[in-house]
Amino acid sequence: MRLAALLAILAATIAAASCGGSNDTLTVYSGREEELVAPLFAMFTGETGIEVEVRYGDSAELAATIAEEAENSPADVFWAQDPGSLGAVEEHLDPLSDGILGMVPEQFRDRDGRWVGTSGRVRVIVYSTEALAEDEVPDSVFDLTDPRWQGRIGIAPTNASFQAFVTAMRLAEGDEKARQWLLDLKANDPKTYEKNTPIVEAAAAGEIELGLVNHYYLYLVKEEQPDAPIANHFLEPDDPGGLVSVAGAGVLESTGDRSTAERFVEFLLSPDAQRFYVDEAEEAEYPLVEGIAPKPGLPPLEDLAGLDIDLTSFGAEHEATIEMLRETGYLT
Amino acid sequence: MTNRAGRGRAIRAPLPLALAAGLVVAALLLPLAYLVIRVAGGGRAIEILGEPATWRLVWNTVRLAAGVVVASVLVGVPVAWLVTRTDLPGRRFWGTAAAVPLVIPSYVAAFCLLGFFGERGLLAEALGIDGLPDVRGYWGSLAALTLATYPYVFLLAQATLRGLDPALEEAAGGLGASRRSVLLRVTAPALRPAVGLGSLLVALYTLSDFGVVTLMGYDTLTRAIYVQYGSLFDRAPAATLALVLVGLTAVAVVAESRLRRKGRLYRAGPGSQRDGVVVPLGPWTVPALVFCTSVVGLFLGLPAGVLGYWLAHGIANDQQLDIPWSEAINSLGASGLAAGFAVLAAVPVAILALRYPSPTSRALERLSYAGNALPGLVIALSLVFFAARYATPVYQTLALLVFAYVVRFFPQGLSGVASALEGVSPRYEEAARGLGRGPVATLALVTLPLVRSGVLAGAALVFLSAMKELPATLLLRPIGFQTLATEIWKLTQIGAYSRAALPALVLIAVSAPVLYLLSSNRRFESGGPG
Numbered sequence: 001m002r003l004a005a006l007l008a009i010l011a012a013t014i015a016a017a018s019c020g021g022s023n024d025t026l027t028v029y030s031g032r033e034e035e036l037v038a039p040l041f042a043m044f045t046g047e048t049g050i051e052v053e054v055r056y057g058d059s060a061e062l063a064a065t066i067a068e069e070a071e072n073s074p075a076d077v078f079w080a081q082d083p084g085s086l087g088a089v090e091e092h093l094d095p096l097s098d099g100i101l102g103m104v105p106e107q108f109r110d111r112d113g114r115w116v117g118t119s120g121r122v123r124v125i126v127y128s129t130e131a132l133a134e135d136e137v138p139d140s141v142f143d144l145t146d147p148r149w150q151g152r153i154g155i156a157p158t159n160a161s162f163q164a165f166v167t168a169m170r171l172a173e174g175d176e177k178a179r180q181w182l183l184d185l186k187a188n189d190p191k192t193y194e195k196n197t198p199i200v201e202a203a204a205a206g207e208i209e210l211g212l213v214n215h216y217y218l219y220l221v222k223e224e225q226p227d228a229p230i231a232n233h234f235l236e237p238d239d240p241g242g243l244v245s246v247a248g249a250g251v252l253e254s255t256g257d258r259s260t261a262e263r264f265v266e267f268l269l270s271p272d273a274q275r276f277y278v279d280e281a282e283e284a285e286y287p288l289v290e291g292i293a294p295k296p297g298l299p300p301l302e303d304l305a306g307l308d309i310d311l312t313s314f315g316a317e318h319e320a321t322i323e324m325l326r327e328t329g330y331l332t
Numbered sequence: 333m334t335n336r337a338g339r340g341r342a343i344r345a346p347l348p349l350a351l352a353a354g355l356v357v358a359a360l361l362l363p364l365a366y367l368v369i370r371v372a373g374g375g376r377a378i379e380i381l382g383e384p385a386t387w388r389l390v391w392n393t394v395r396l397a398a399g400v401v402v403a404s405v406l407v408g409v410p411v412a413w414l415v416t417r418t419d420l421p422g423r424r425f426w427g428t429a430a431a432v433p434l435v436i437p438s439y440v441a442a443f444c445l446l447g448f449f450g451e452r453g454l455l456a457e458a459l460g461i462d463g464l465p466d467v468r469g470y471w472g473s474l475a476a477l478t479l480a481t482y483p484y485v486f487l488l489a490q491a492t493l494r495g496l497d498p499a500l501e502e503a504a505g506g507l508g509a510s511r512r513s514v515l516l517r518v519t520a521p522a523l524r525p526a527v528g529l530g531s532l533l534v535a536l537y538t539l540s541d542f543g544v545v546t547l548m549g550y551d552t553l554t555r556a557i558y559v560q561y562g563s564l565f566d567r568a569p570a571a572t573l574a575l576v577l578v579g580l581t582a583v584a585v586v587a588e589s590r591l592r593r594k595g596r597l598y599r600a601g602p603g604s605q606r607d608g609v610v611v612p613l614g615p616w617t618v619p620a621l622v623f624c625t626s627v628v629g630l631f632l633g634l635p636a637g638v639l640g641y642w643l644a645h646g647i648a649n650d651q652q653l654d655i656p657w658s659e660a661i662n663s664l665g666a667s668g669l670a671a672g673f674a675v676l677a678a679v680p681v682a683i684l685a686l687r688y689p690s691p692t693s694r695a696l697e698r699l700s701y702a703g704n705a706l707p708g709l710v711i712a713l714s715l716v717f718f719a720a721r722y723a724t725p726v727y728q729t730l731a732l733l734v735f736a737y738v739v740r741f742f743p744q745g746l747s748g749v750a751s752a753l754e755g756v757s758p759r760y761e762e763a764a765r766g767l768g769r770g771p772v773a774t775l776a777l778v779t780l781p782l783v784r785s786g787v788l789a790g791a792a793l794v795f796l797s798a799m800k801e802l803p804a805t806l807l808l809r810p811i812g813f814q815t816l817a818t819e820i821w822k823l824t825q826i827g828a829y830s831r832a833a834l835p836a837l838v839l840i841a842v843s844a845p846v847l848y849l850l851s852s853n854r855r856f857e858s859g860g861p862g
Contacts, residue, residue: 027811035826053811055728056822061709064561065716065807072720074728158546158559191466194546197827205452207463220826226649322559331559332389332551 025051026260029066031059031080032247036283040276044267050260059085060160066092066252076255077264079118081247082160084167086115087315093250097262103269104288107305108246111312117246118268119277120286122304123165124232124242126218127210128203137210137233141169141241144210145184153190154199154211157330161196161214161245164314167321169240171309175324182328192330197221204228212241215298216283223282234299237306244305246288345688346771352680357696359677360739363703364578366714367571374568381572390576393552396473396545397538397580401531403478407627408485409527414620416493417519418611426624427490428848433631434483435843437800437817439543440836442476443824444635446547447642454641472548479631480544481537484744484793485530487850488751491789492526493519495755511611525754528591529747532701533793535584536743539577539705542803553577554707561709574710581705585698636840639833646830656819656835660842663815666730666805667798670737671791674745677738678790682749683779687758697746704743708803711740715808733808737798744793752786753779792850799843816842 030037034056041052055062059081066073066089073092080086086093093114101113108117127137131152138144144153156162170178191208193199199211200221210233218232235242249268251261267273274287277295284295294301325331371377380386414420415427433441448454449467456464467475500522504514545555553573560570613620646653685697703711715736719727726732738745760782764774780787802817809818816839823832 033825034822035828055811056818057806060561061803061807064567064709064713067567068713068716069720072724072727158555192549194549201827202452207451217827220828224649224827224830326385332385332392332556 025053026077026257026264027053027055027075028077028079028264029055029057029062029075031057031062031078031082031085036281037079039280040268040273043272043276044264047267047272048263050263052264060088063088069254071254073252073254075252076257076261077249077251079247079249079268082164083110083115083117083246083248083311083314084160084164084318085315086110086248086250087312088318089250090114090315092253094253094255094258096251096265100262100266100269103266105290108288108311109248110250111310115248115250116265116269117248117288117311118265119247119274120244120288120301120305121161121247122215122234122242122244122286122301123161124213124215124234125210126200126203126213126230126232128206128208129229129231130206131209134231134233139233139236140239141212141235142181142239144241145181145188147188149188149210151189151191152209153185153188154193154202154208155185155190156193156195156199156213157325158192159195162212163318163321163325164245165212165240165243166325167314167317168243168245168307168309170321170324171313171317172238172240172307175320179324179328182324182330186329200230201225204230214245216285219283234304237304238308240307242304243307243309244286244301245311247285345684345690345693349680349684349688349771350693353684353693353696356677356681356742357700359735360700360703360742362718363706363711363714363739366717367574367578367710369717370567370571371575374571376568377572377575380569381576386573386576389551389553389556389573390580392550393539393554393577393580396470396477396550396552397535397584399470399474400477400481400538401534403474404482404485404534405527405531407478407631408482408530409489409523411624411627412486412489412493413519414624416490418613418620419617420613420620420624421617426628429628429632430486430624431483431847431850432840432844433479433635434487434796435799435840435847436480436632436635437543437802437820437836437839438476438480438537438541439547439802439824440639440820441479441635442472442544442547443829444638445472445476445479447638447829448634454638468548469550473545473550476544476548477538477541479635481534482631484533484537485527487789487793488526488530488747489523491785492523492751492755495752495785496522524591525751528588529751532584532588533744533747536581536701536704539580539584540707542707542709553580557707558709561713570710574706577705577707578702581701582698584705585701589694589698636837639836639840642830642833643837646833649830651828651831653831653834656814656816656838659814659816659819659835660838662813663799663817663839664842666733666737666813666815667795669730669734670741670798671745671795673734674738674742674794675749675787675791677742678745678749679780679787682746682753683775686750686753687761697750700746701743703739704741708740708801708805709807711736712804712807715739715804728808728810730810730813733805733810733813736804736808737794737801740801740804741794741797744797745790748786748788748790748793749783750786752783752789755786756782789850792846795846796843799839 041054045052063085066075066078078089095113096116101109101116104116108120125137166178169181193202196213196217197220199213200217202208203211204221204225215232218230221228249265251258251265255261269289271292274289274292277285277287278292284298286294286301322331411430415423420426446453449464451463451466501514501518504518540554542554542558545552553576557570557573560573681697681700684693715732719732760778761774764778800817802821805815805818816835819835820832
């Protein structure tokens with residue numbers, strides 16, 4: 001009897017839950033954090049009247065999900081934190097129209113047009129302003145192997161953003177130099193963290209003096225601890241440690257409504273959405289569309305992105321980077 | 333097929349029972365099937381198994397699981413004995429408080445331990461010290477995982493001690509055995525099945541945990557599997573490592589069933605149920621109280637204190653704090669359904685294994701554990717694989733999420749049902765059958781009422797685990813379906829700890845009543861068939 005009641009409850013709940021997914025809505029898999037980008041989705045719905053259903057998750061895990069779903073994916077758009085996750089599912093992405101691709105500089109989109117960057121982020125050195133003056137902070141990651149930094153550096157080798165930076169170093173400087181740098185850095189006994197935020201927090205707490213992170217985490221930590229004694233130091237434009245990477249979006253081949261899906265990607269590149277990173281978002285990412293300046297206080301993107309590398313290859317290069325990190329003892 | 337007596341004790345199981353159990357176990361093996369498909373598709377399995385790095389991971393993983401099991405037994409069993417069998421002051425309070433850490437997600441526990449004991453944590457701040465030694469790595473992982481898992485051992489040991497027929501201990505005493513020798517020769521062996529099962533649950537949890545080892549920076553198989561999934565061009569390495577985890581599970585399951593077979597005690601009957609012998613602690617009262625205070629202080633007081641501190645910090649900083657009502661309701665609903673279905677699925681498997689013992693039925697029971705040391709991510713992706721292809725209507729619905737919870741936490745439901753069933757002599761069922769009841773009537777009228785407390789305990793364990801579940805929830809939930817766990821994840825992801833503290837505290841608060849039911853289930857036990 002009780003079992004029957006239980007089953008009845010289940011049936012009712014499923015019925016209620018499955019009322020959601022109707023066909024005229026857009027489904028987006030978002031590796032970008034809900035707390036950061038939810039207003040953009042609301043803005044899109046406000047402008048177009050199109051409801052958006054968003055599945056939030058980790059970019060790599062969502063990419064794995066798309067790969068397992070293959071042609072049965074309910075997603076129309078994949079919006080990821082990094083070019084690597086987009087590259088990992090490139091066979092499931094449909095090339096975007098030239099109109100959309102043309103909105104973003106060539107270096108910030110896929111070579112074959114399957115995804116575009118939607119915002120930029122710069123690798124920086126975050127440092128403790130209590131421990132260091134800005135002119136003491138190195139301008140190149142290659143200086144971090146100096147014994148002076150023994151035990152004072154924070155890194156996140158399991159995190160996609162660190163791995164992308166190592167890929168950049170491999171592509172820009174060659175595998176040999178990258179491997180040597182990793183070994184030399186290892187000799188300096190860096191402290192490892194799970195991801196960027198804990199590194200910035202550790203710098204704020206004085207656990208480390210400097211850390212390799214993306215530039216916008218500083219602002220998130222400042223939101224939580226307004227007085228934290230930390231600052232970002234931007235590196236030489238052609239230093240792999242100053243890699244400019246992007247969050248990006250692509251349309252899935254399996255989408256039933258290509259035009260709506262493209263409309264959403266186009267929206268992400270519209271002046272309003274791009275200005276969101278400047279005017280509203282706490283985390284101050286770089287707009288990528290020409291003519292929109294970043295948040296005051298940030299150096300212009302043209303002064304930073306001096307590294308001649310192809311973000312498109314990051315997905316394919318990931319395996320070799322992981323292998324190198326394993327050989328050099330950063331990953332098991 | 334009708335039920336006919338075979339040779340000796342071997343009685344053939346009724347076909348519907350065998351079919352039900354088989355179906356359940358087949359469903360539980362889906363993740364395994366997925367892994368085999370992935371490994372076969374990649375073909376680097378042998379190479380990966382030959383790498384020293386793989387074996388380093390195995391060693392790290394085994395070392396951690398063994399350490400957490402030992403620590404959980406050392407903490408869980410003494411507290412269980414103290415609160416059930418002694419005149420410890422405030423034993424009801426200690427009994428409830430010692431179980432509460434079960435509702436703290438292990439990743440939250442790790443956050444709290446780091447927040448307190450971290451190099452620049454609250455402790456260092458309070459002491460005015462410029463940095464404590466780094467607690468991350470093996471010992472930090474051990475502490476956080478012990479916090480999250482010792483309650484399994486504690487609760488199962490407590491239930492056994494409560495359910496143990498006092499006549500056994502009294503008889504031993506009457507035959508001249510000293511109190512100590514009763515404890516060692518009667519009580520301790522009777523605890524063996526519960527401790528074995530509890531340890532198995534602890535080991536499986538540790539093997540599958542991702543959150544703690546990541547925050548603590550300790551490399552295990554599960555952590556490596558997550559890192560591997562970042563590299564999607566070849567999914568075989570991650571799948572191979574996951575199969576190694578399945579191998580470790582097999583070792584743990586076999587070890588546990590050896591242990592279980594050694595101590596089986598039936599109570600004389602539900603009618604004789606009454607309180608066990610109470611041991612006066614005398615001069616040992618103070619050390620016992622110190623022990624309980626340390627356990628509860630470290631494993632409950634500390635995380636609650638850190639969460640409270642963050643919450644207060646958030647309030648002081650004028651953070652926007654909303655009580656997550658709808659998330660709480662979603663968590664409760666999904667976890668409740670998971671609990672119900674998990675025990676429902678566990679009943680045929682447990683009855684088959686314990687009442688119709690045969691190599692096949694035992695194999696089925698053991699196979700049901702196969703996927704349970706797998707990380708939530710692997711279970712989620714395996715269900716994505718099958719559901720997106722072959723069960724599109726349920727894909728990304730609540731039904732699939734509940735199914736994932738059942739697959740992930742089935743052994744916890746089974747542990748409750750099986751350990752209760754083990755304490756009930758088959759003679760009752762034989763008597764009912766002898767009096768002309770059919771198998772279904774016997775199950776409904778005799779067996780299930782007798783194991784009711786075990787069923788409830790199993791359901792409660794599944795419920796509490798599902799409340800905390802994160803990785804499978806993220807990938808399989810219906811779009812927009814927020815649970816307390818996803819809410820905590822969403823906020824800690826951007827480092828907003830002061831805002832994450834509220835859903836964490838709500839998670840603890842709404843799980844607590846279920847724990848209360850679990851730790852005070854005496855009235856369920858005595859509400860037998862009468």
